[in-house]
Amino acid sequence: MRGDHAYQHWRLKVDTDAIAWLYLDKQGAGVNVLSGAVLEEFDKALEWLAKDRPGGLVIVSGKANGFIAGADITEFTELKDAAQALCLIRQGQAVFDRLEALPFPIVAQIHGFCLGGGLELALACRYRVARDDGDTRLGLPEVRVGIHPGFGGTARLSRLIGATAALDLMVSGRTVSARRARALGFVNAVVPERYLSDASRRLIHEAPRSGRAPLAKRLASTACVRPLLAKYLAAKLARRVSPSHYPAPFALIELFRRYGGEYRRMLSEEGPSVARLITGSTARNLVRVFLLKERLKSLGRAASAPIQYVHVIGAGVMGGDIATWCVQRGLTVTLQDRGPEWIAPAVARAHRYFQRELKDRRLVQAAMDRLVPDHVGAGVAQADVVIEAISEDLKAKQALYQVVEPRLKRHAVLATNTSSIPLERLSRRLKKPSRLVGLHFFNPVAKMQLVEVVAGHSTGVAVLEYATAFCRRIDRLPLPVASAPGFLVNRILMPYLLEAVVLVSEGVPVATIDQAAKDFGMPMGPLELADSVGLDICLSVAQVLGSRLAVEVPALLREKVKAGHLGRKADRGFYTYRKGKPIGAGSRPEKPLPDDIQERLILPMLNESVACLREGVVEDRDLLDAGMIFGTGFAPFRGGPMHYIGETGGERVRSQLQRLAQIHGARFSPDKGWAGFAASN
Numbered sequence: 001m002r003g004d005h006a007y008q009h010w011r012l013k014v015d016t017d018a019i020a021w022l023y024l025d026k027q028g029a030g031v032n033v034l035s036g037a038v039l040e041e042f043d044k045a046l047e048w049l050a051k052d053r054p055g056g057l058v059i060v061s062g063k064a065n066g067f068i069a070g071a072d073i074t075e076f077t078e079l080k081d082a083a084q085a086l087c088l089i090r091q092g093q094a095v096f097d098r099l100e101a102l103p104f105p106i107v108a109q110i111h112g113f114c115l116g117g118g119l120e121l122a123l124a125c126r127y128r129v130a131r132d133d134g135d136t137r138l139g140l141p142e143v144r145v146g147i148h149p150g151f152g153g154t155a156r157l158s159r160l161i162g163a164t165a166a167l168d169l170m171v172s173g174r175t176v177s178a179r180r181a182r183a184l185g186f187v188n189a190v191v192p193e194r195y196l197s198d199a200s201r202r203l204i205h206e207a208p209r210s211g212r213a214p215l216a217k218r219l220a221s222t223a224c225v226r227p228l229l230a231k232y233l234a235a236k237l238a239r240r241v242s243p244s245h246y247p248a249p250f251a252l253i254e255l256f257r258r259y260g261g262e263y264r265r266m267l268s269e270e271g272p273s274v275a276r277l278i279t280g281s282t283a284r285n286l287v288r289v290f291l292l293k294e295r296l297k298s299l300g301r302a303a304s305a306p307i308q309y310v311h312v313i314g315a316g317v318m319g320g321d322i323a324t325w326c327v328q329r330g331l332t333v334t335l336q337d338r339g340p341e342w343i344a345p346a347v348a349r350a351h352r353y354f355q356r357e358l359k360d361r362r363l364v365q366a367a368m369d370r371l372v373p374d375h376v377g378a379g380v381a382q383a384d385v386v387i388e389a390i391s392e393d394l395k396a397k398q399a400l401y402q403v404v405e406p407r408l409k410r411h412a413v414l415a416t417n418t419s420s421i422p423l424e425r426l427s428r429r430l431k432k433p434s435r436l437v438g439l440h441f442f443n444p445v446a447k448m449q450l451v452e453v454v455a456g457h458s459t460g461v462a463v464l465e466y467a468t469a470f471c472r473r474i475d476r477l478p479l480p481v482a483s484a485p486g487f488l489v490n491r492i493l494m495p496y497l498l499e500a501v502v503l504v505s506e507g508v509p510v511a512t513i514d515q516a517a518k519d520f521g522m523p524m525g526p527l528e529l530a531d532s533v534g535l536d537i538c539l540s541v542a543q544v545l546g547s548r549l550a551v552e553v554p555a556l557l558r559e560k561v562k563a564g565h566l567g568r569k570a571d572r573g574f575y576t577y578r579k580g581k582p583i584g585a586g587s588r589p590e591k592p593l594p595d596d597i598q599e600r601l602i603l604p605m606l607n608e609s610v611a612c613l614r615e616g617v618v619e620d621r622d623l624l625d626a627g628m629i630f631g632t633g634f635a636p637f638r639g640g641p642m643h644y645i646g647e648t649g650g651e652r653v654r655s656q657l658q659r660l661a662q663i664h665g666a667r668f669s670p671d672k673g674w675a676g677f678a679a680s681n
Contacts, residue, residue, distance in 0.1 A: 007041045011062065012048075018055035019204055025062030032063055034117040035072035036088070043095045049102060056105040056204030058197075059125065066135075067110045068118025073145060076287045079279055086275035092117070092151045093271060096124040100152075105207045107200040111193065114138045115175065120153040123160070126210045127188045127203045130178035131196060138187070139175030145290055146283030146637070148252040150274035155266035161185040162217025163226075163260055167233060171249040185211055221260045230257035245521050245637050248277050281647075285639035292626040292640070296450075296477040300468030307466075307473045308332060311374070311383035313400065317569075318417060319389030320346025321445035324353055327371045328446075329474040334372045334379025343373045353446070380407045385470050387439060389417040392540045397421070398429045405430055413466050415439040419490055419537070420544040423456030423483040434460035437467045440487060441476075442631055443533060450631040451476045456483040479627045484617050485548035488624065489631035490541050491612060492641070494551065495604035495667070497538060500526035501554040503600065508593060510574045516597040521635025526601060527574040528582065531567035535560050535574075552667065596660065600668075603657055605634075607671050609641040614673030650674060 011023040022045060026032045049057060061067045071092075079085045099106065099121070108114075108122035111131040119138055122128050130136050140149050140157065148154065148170060158166040161184045169176070181187040188211070189199045212218075220229055234253050243250040251273050259265045277283050308331065312323040315337035323333045323346065337343045350371055354364045372379065380386055386404060390396060397416065408414060414436050416426060427433035438454025451471045455464055464480070471478035481488045496517075503513050504527070514525020530538050539561045542553045560566075560573065567573035568580060575582035594600075609624055618624045625640020638644045645653050653674075660668035 007045065009038045010041050010045055012045055014054055017201070019201065020049060020054040020057045022049075022057060022059050023062040024059070024068065030063075031065060031113075032061055032068045032118070033070060033072040034068060034092070034121070035075060036091075038072075039092055039095050043098065046095070046098050046102065050098070053104060056107070057102065058107045058109050058200045058204070059121070060109045061111065064112075066112025067108070067114040068121060069113055070116025070118055070142075073287055073290050076145070076278060076283070077291075082272075082275040082279045085278045086271055089150045089271045089274055093267065096121060096152050097267075100124040105204045107203050109196055109200050110138070110178070110187075111136055111196070113175075116140060116142055116149070117151050120149055120151040120156070123153060123156040123186065124151075127200075128181075128186065129189045129191065129196060129199045129203065130181060130187045131193050132178055132190045133193070134177070136178040137175040138178065138181045139173070140170045141173035141175065143171065143173040143246070143248045143252070144286065146246070146248050146280065146286040147274050147277045148248050148255070148270070150270055150278075152267050152270070154252065154255060154270045155263050157186060158213075158221065158256075158260065158266070159263060160211055160213060162213040163220040163256060164217065164229065167253065167256060170252055171233065171237060185213065221256075223261055226257055226260050230254070242519075242521075245282065245635075247280065247282060251277055282637045285637050285643065288639045288643065289629055289636045292622060292629065293477065295622065296479060296626055296630070297472070299478050299480070300465065300470070300472045307384045307470050309334075309379070309383045309385075311336065311377075311379040311386045312389060313337075313377070313386065313404070314389035314391075314417075315343045315346040316389065316391075318441065318443060318445070319387070320349055321443070322387060322389060322417065322441055323371060324350040325445045326474055327367050328354070328357065330370075331474070332370045332372070334374035334383065336374050336377045336379070339375050340373060343375060347371060347373060377404070377407075380404055381409065383409070383412055385413045385415060385467075387415045387417060392418060392421065392537075392544070394421055394425060397426055401426070401436075402429055405432070408435070411466075413437060413463055413470070415467060417441055420486050420541045422485060423454060423459065427456060427458055433458040435463055437463050438481075438483065438487070439467060439471070440489075442489070448631070449477045450489070450627060451478055452481045452487050452489060452627070452631070453478045454481055454483050454487055459483075477626075477630050479623060479631070480619065481627070482615075482617050484612075484615060486541065486545045488612055488617050488627045491545065491549075491617065492605050492608045492628060493632055494538075494542055494545055495608055496601055497526045497530050498542060498551065498554060498557070499600050499604055499667075500530070501557050503594075503597060504574065505554060505556045506594075508597065512593060513597060513601070517601050520598055520602055521638055523633035531573035531575055531577075531582075533567070534569055535565065535567045596663075599656060599660060600664065603653065603660060603668065606641050606645055606653055607657055607668070609645070610673040611671040613642070614671065614676065 106125040107127045108125040178190045310333045313336045323335045354367045427436045440452035442448035468478040517525045545551045565572045571577045621642035628634040654670045657670040
């Protein structure tokens with residue numbers, strides 16, 4: 001047996017037991033991904049192994065953060081057509097087929113993330129061993145970039161755990177823990193890290209019969225059951241997403257319907273299906289969204305000092321949820337409000353959240369120990385970051401800062417969660433206005449990934465860097481924005497929400513308005529969104545923007561707030577709610593509905609996007625698109641507002657705005673930035 005072998009991305013060692021250990025450590029990358037070069041080297045290593053025939057093979061990641069994150073998404077952008085895509089897919093399939101055919105036991109030794117092509121590689125091995133901890137996650141999330149598994153995952157996972165469970169994982173794109181993967185049947189052993197290598201060796205020496213789904217689970221793939229199951233799954237999926245918006249999960253179901261009972265045919269046919277999807281507009285735009293997310297992740301990776309302690313002032317829904325999320329990410333948080341009775345509801349809400357998310361009693365208790373009620377504000381003096389999350393009242397915030405500023409640590413950051421007030425006004429009474437930065441979270445904090453990092457004219461560069469690093473420390477996406485009225489997301493979103501209220505005032509049913517937005521691709525209609533945010537908060541932001549940007553606030557919004565119809569939290573807003581679920585949406589229209597509802601909702605957002613870009617609220621179009629996608633859920637398959645304008649045509653959108661302005665008034669008048677946009681196009 002020959003000795004060690006070195007490649008650019010792989011390292012092969014053969015031990016004294018004649019077991020080969022093949023390590024993937026992609027050169028120049030923080031995570032392992034399956035690029036063309038990585039697969040080419042892998043194929044060469046497999047060729048050598050097939051000739052040398054060790055007693056077994058263990059495939060291991062050389063990176064501490066995980067196994068393999070999937071395919072190299074950046075290479076998707078280089079594909080010109082479906083034929084080129086199919087050629088590359090076939091090459092990858094051939095490598096995994098060669099892996100599966102090796103005449104000795106093969107183990108994938110998994111820790112951390114094992115996703116997409118990484119899991120497909122592991123499925124081509126005879127056995128899988130996974131580390132037993134919360135960081136190990138396995139899944140086939142390809143639908144999130146507009147495709148489905150293409151390196152054999154559709155057939156191999158179905159063979160192991162049955163088509164029903166496999167389709168559930170692939171259609172949803174969700175990931176599972178190591179223990180759940182073991183229960184489902186596609187991981188053979190789950191052990192602590194110190195036993196991983198021993199478990200791999202044991203599987204090679206014992207070589208148990210490789211798993212296959214029990215007969216009862218294989219029945220779903222029979223010719224008589226497949227059409228019925230496929231029809232049911234497609235109908236269920238269509239209630240959540242449109243096949244014209246997100247075709248990949250529907251293509252996967254159709255692949256199963258036609259070929260799910262034939263293992264080799266399923267392997268063969270998944271390639272053309274993925275090739276068609278990967279060159280379509282949805283996949284291209286979702287890949288763009290993925291790359292936008294990676295850009296935001298790259299911001300603030302290093303801080304000048306460690307971040308350990310956070311002090312949050314304001315224990316309302318937003319402040320309490322910010323505190324809870326920071327604790328969830330391992331920080332110690334002191335939570336301040338006017339008295340213990342104001343903090344208690346936030347602590348109780350946090351406890352319920354930890355029980356739901358962490359499940360383990362010891363982990364829940366450890367989290368609760370890191371959340372410290374602090375009505376006297378003692379935590380200010382030790383905090384690395386102090387976040388103010390009180391009501392949108394300029395004078396109240398300024399008065400609070402005067403009390404807090406003298407007690408801050410020398411290099412501590414003072415952050416405000418204001419949703420609309422420019423920092424220049426907030427910092428007027430600070431002795432060191434350079435330390436004030438905006439950290440604008442979105443509701444619900446645990447689900448919304450974006451945080452606007454707002455720079456005032458006086459905000460220091462080091463403060464901005466530290467605030468951005470803090471966002472990454474708590475696993476949020478930082479978006480640098482200028483201190484302008486409403487910043488970016490609220491500024492663009494508000495005309496959309498207010499136009500929806502105008503449409504209600506004109507007699508258009510609430511559900512009709514929301515459906516028009518969802519037909520465009522928004523995850524939630526504007527009126528349901530307004531109810532979720534709170535109509536009082538919407539009114540407050542609208543009034544601030546109205547005074548600065550000549551935005552007219554509809555009388556209906558004022559009336560609802562005055563009547564106490566504040567939305568979901570009051571069980572009544574534009575909808576009526578029962579146990580948090582909407583049950584009423586107004587009466588039927590008394591006159592014919594306008595045919596421009598969707599245009600009236602979407603075009604104001606596009607117009608305001610152009611205005612924000614012209615004013616320099618964000619640095620470039622990509623950041624604007626990222627902000628709207630991750631801050632509002634703006635139709636991801638469209639690639640963001642600016643990308644959508646580019647694909648539709650700037651002149652065409654501007655002419656649509658001009659037509660709406662002639663019919664409905666000056667609020668639709670195209671911003672002067674459209675001229676520059678058309679020229680740059």
